[in-house]
Amino acid sequence: MTQMPTKVAIASDHAGIQERQAVVAHLEAGGHEVTDFGCAPGESVDYPDYADKVGRAVAGGEVERGILICGTGIGISMAANKIHGIRAGLVHDDFTTEMSRRHNDANVLCMGARVGHTIEALCRFADIFLATPFDEGRHTGRVAKIMALENDSSTVAS
Ligand code: RB5
DSSP: OOOOOOEEEEEEOGGGHHHHHHHHHHHHHTTOEEEEOOOOTTOOOOHHHHHHHHHHHHHTTSSSEEEEEESSSHHHHHHHTTSTTOOEEEOOSHHHHHHHHHTTOOSEEEEESSSSOOHHHHHHHHHHHHHOOOOOTHHHHHHHHHHHTTTOGGGSOO
């Protein structure tokens, strides 16, 4: 039985403050230990700075998983995926959230605050992300090829 992660880092830019605060409260109520990297209300910030904070906490092993929120989820996922060791998945619904874990072993969940999801949906995506294991098997080699791209793209062709 896979142990559900308990240590989670989260951040958002100014577009996702309300959503981030709701997800933090939801996860803490569920017993998770959440490190909240901001941003603070009232600030207008650059989302790569927040992807950096969460991505490095995950890559450095300080937390088991990360959660990032910006307006669309696009910019913050692009930024997070530049950090070595990070597999950030931008999700749209329950299915893509589950598959980001089962097939891609995503270690960072990225969500959009301005794309029509309810707060309840964002909290549910976070729950699914933290509860779903990696399927391993045929997916293990594929994920290894993703990670090999970080170092030398010439090593991944089969
Ligand atoms: C901020 O206005 C917005 O550009 C940002 O939250 C995000 O949507 C970028 O991808």
